[in-house]
Amino acid sequence: MTDTKLSKYTAADIQVLEGLEAVRRRPSMYIGSTDERGLHHLVYEIVDNSIDEAMAGFCSRIDIVIKPDGSVVVTDNGRGIPTDTHPRTGKSALETVMTYLHAGGKFDNQAYKVSGGLHGVGAAVVNALSSNMWVEVRRDKKLYRQEYERGKATGPMKAVSNGITETGTTTGFTPDTEIFAETGFDFTTLAERFREMAFLTKAIWISFRDERPSAGLRTGIAREINYYFEGGIKSFVQRLNKDRRAVHEPFYMERGAEGSVVEVAIQYNDSFTEHTFAFANCIHTIDGGTHLTGFRSALTRVLNDSARKQKILKENDANLSGEDVREGLVAVISVKLPEPQFEGQTKTRLGNAEMKGIVESAMGDELSTWLEEHPSDARRIIEKCLTAARAREAARKARDLVIKKGVLDDSILPGKLADCSERNPEVRELYLVEGASAGGTAKEGRDRRFQAILPLRGKILNVEKARPDKMLAHEEIKAIITALGAGFGEDFDPLKLRYHRIIIMTDADVDGAHIRTLLLTFFYRYMPALIEHGHLYIAQPPLFSAKNRKDVRWFYTEKDKDSYLAKLKDGKGIAIQRYKGLGEMNPGQLWETTMDPAVRTVLQVNCEDAMVADLVFSQLMGEEVFHRKRFIQSHYDKVRNLDI
Ligand code: 0RA
Numbered sequence: 001m002t003d004t005k006l007s008k009y010t011a012a013d014i015q016v017l018e019g020l021e022a023v024r025r026r027p028s029m030y031i032g033s034t035d036e037r038g039l040h041h042l043v044y045e046i047v048d049n050s051i052d053e054a055m056a057g058f059c060s061r062i063d064i065v066i067k068p069d070g071s072v073v074v075t076d077n078g079r080g081i082p083t084d085t086h087p088r089t090g091k092s093a094l095e096t097v098m099t100y101l102h103a104g105g106k107f108d109n110q111a112y113k114v115s116g117g118l119h120g121v122g123a124a125v126v127n128a129l130s131s132n133m134w135v136e137v138r139r140d141k142k143l144y145r146q147e148y149e150r151g152k153a154t155g156p157m158k159a160v161s162n163g164i165t166e167t168g169t170t171t172g173f174t175p176d177t178e179i180f181a182e183t184g185f186d187f188t189t190l191a192e193r194f195r196e197m198a199f200l201t202k203a204i205w206i207s208f209r210d211e212r213p214s215a216g217l218r219t220g221i222a223r224e225i226n227y228y229f230e231g232g233i234k235s236f237v238q239r240l241n242k243d244r245r246a247v248h249e250p251f252y253m254e255r256g257a258e259g260s261v262v263e264v265a266i267q268y269n270d271s272f273t274e275h276t277f278a279f280a281n282c283i284h285t286i287d288g289g290t291h292l293t294g295f296r297s298a299l300t301r302v303l304n305d306s307a308r309k310q311k312i313l314k315e316n317d318a319n320l321s322g323e324d325v326r327e328g329l330v331a332v333i334s335v336k337l338p339e340p341q342f343e344g345q346t347k348t349r350l351g352n353a354e355m356k357g358i359v360e361s362a363m364g365d366e367l368s369t370w371l372e373e374h375p376s377d378a379r380r381i382i383e384k385c386l387t388a389a390r391a392r393e394a395a396r397k398a399r400d401l402v403i404k405k406g407v408l409d410d411s412i413l414p415g416k417l418a419d420c421s422e423r424n425p426e427v428r429e430l431y432l433v434e435g436a437s438a439g440g441t442a443k444e445g446r447d448r449r450f451q452a453i454l455p456l457r458g459k460i461l462n463v464e465k466a467r468p469d470k471m472l473a474h475e476e477i478k479a480i481i482t483a484l485g486a487g488f489g490e491d492f493d494p495l496k497l498r499y500h501r502i503i504i505m506t507d508a509d510v511d512g513a514h515i516r517t518l519l520l521t522f523f524y525r526y527m528p529a530l531i532e533h534g535h536l537y538i539a540q541p542p543l544f545s546a547k548n549r550k551d552v553r554w555f556y557t558e559k560d561k562d563s564y565l566a567k568l569k570d571g572k573g574i575a576i577q578r579y580k581g582l583g584e585m586n587p588g589q590l591w592e593t594t595m596d597p598a599v600r601t602v603l604q605v606n607c608e609d610a611m612v613a614d615l616v617f618s619q620l621m622g623e624e625v626f627h628r629k630r631f632i633q634s635h636y637d638k639v640r641n642l643d644i
Contacts, residue, residue: 289350294359445587
């Protein structure tokens with residue numbers, strides 16, 4: 001209901017009550033876009049209002065239903081939108097909220113509402129962009145109702161029943177097909193957002209049901225899901241650590257400061273990677289911002305102080321670095337502030353300068369108290385950071401040695417590499433091939449002018465479970481780094497790449513998928529720029545062949561094979577073969593089906609958009625992992641852009 005613009009107006013005590021024509025004229029101004037993203041935004045707007053009511057302490061459950069006709073109904077058990085007459089419009093407060101942009105009065109009370117800037121544009125905007133909308137309010141023992149069409153009330157608000165004991169608000173709307181090209185909601189997209197909302201709002205119950213006839217049929221999955229996390233973000237970190245060994249009980253704090261609220265939950269595990277998620281007003285700020293900066297500096301400072309106090313760090317020891325204190329860290333930071341400023345191209349970085357100090361001091365105080373009150377947890381955490389520091393030092397030495405010895409020097413290319421003759425990196429391709437035998441086939445089948453082959457033997461190291469020194473000791477990883485010639489980690493320089501297309505070619509089976517995942521993890525963690533610049537690809541070998549005496553046909557999906565078979569009048573003499581391993585093809589076939597640029601399809605691995613973090617996020621949350629893995633394994637032939 002309130003957005004940043006409004007709060008500025010009210011500060012100057014100007015009330016702007018505008019009709020909704022502007023919203024229909026330029027919808028993107030209010031919801032970002034009119035594609036699927038904007039469409040789903042409508043639902044978030046309505047649910048956000050109920051979340052705000054929960055944050056104010058008056059609402060404990062929210063029910064969201066996609067109705068069989070494709071409309072959405074959101075019900076909460078809050079106080080109910082007020083129904084008394086609004087002094088400026090002479091209409092009910094409900095109608096004012098629903099039919100005027102930036103409806104004011106008590107609704108823009110900042111102490112009550114902290115909505116997400118761009119995202120807080122509210123129910124009126126949804127109303128303007130819906131062909132039909134209705135609201136029911138349960139309040140003062142009555143049930144009130146009003147209906148709207150494309151933002152205009154079709155009649156006054158009416159009390160339709162008496163003797164109502166509950167309170168709350170129910171909103172139903174049908175997105176307008178005049179505005180949205182696509183009006184079908186995606187269950188998973190909505191469910192993931194609701195899960196996030198549930199984690200970020202302590203003890204809220206969110207129930208989500210899809211009643212569309214197609215919902216359950218297509219997938220066989222029951223389309224109803226309920227979220228409830230007693231401990232909010234504390235449950236969140238515990239959940240993130242579900243499949244790891246936690247080092248201690250979670251640290252959790254919540255504190256109000258200068259009109260904002262800071263919430264932090266931390267739990268270290270025994271892995272070597274960091275997973276930190278920062279939110280501002282329930283919006284996942286994947287590019288971080290001032291709240292994250294404040295958090296990090298408090299963490300480093302407080303752990304160093306504590307380590308000195310406990311004499312785990314001796315006088316002559318160097319301080320723990322930011323990297324040291326983040327190894328194995330799982331953390332969630334959630335801030336709520338009245339006027340959030342989101343920066344960057346995707347508006348996913350918090351810009352409010354004051355948040356750095358607010359988070360730093362709130363978190364600093366709370367964490368140092370907690371460490372004092374939990375001495376054994378404190379000791380375990382600090383010992384872990386110290387181990388990280390020592391390992392990092394050892395890794396640095398190992399790396400210096402490795403560099404000195406020239407092991408990573410590109411003048412000494414790995415022996416297994418079959419390089420190409422072309423000199424221009426832009427046209428050079430490197431195939432990373434699973435297995436020595438498939439590697440051999442690829443070497444024979446390739447165009448040696450511009451295609452190089454690096455066979456990889458056995459499993460790739462899971463980099464999440466290994467420190468950089470271990471990683472460098474791993475032959476396959478070392479071979480990849482050397483062959484690419486552009487360094488790794490902070491030193492990675494895409495300008496030095498010896499190939500501009502790096503193509504992962506693995507078998508179409510579970511092992512192949514696993515190796516691919518490990519390789520993607522490695523590139524994502526140690527050469528993210530490689531992915532960002534679009535250099536990483538996945539080859540797509542066929543799954544089936546159909547042979548008769550004269551020729552061979554290849555199929556990349558089960559469906560293509562089946563429809564070919566169905567069209568055949570006479571299937572006699574046709575031999576269908578399922579290809580599992582690359583090694584089952586001869587060099588000519590491998591070239592023809594998978595490597596020839598004129599006919600092959602390769603999937604470009606893409607992490608430019610924010611989805612990467614989002615997926616890491618979802619994968620860590622567990623639930624969807626199985627489905628995603630299956631998705632990647634069985635449908636990767638249909639995806640052109642694969643996000644990792
Ligand atoms: C302002 C004041 C009051 C309730 C709400 C807003 C409210 C809005 C929405 C939107 C969806 N669900 C909601 N629930 C509550 C109540 C003021 C009072 O009762 O004193």
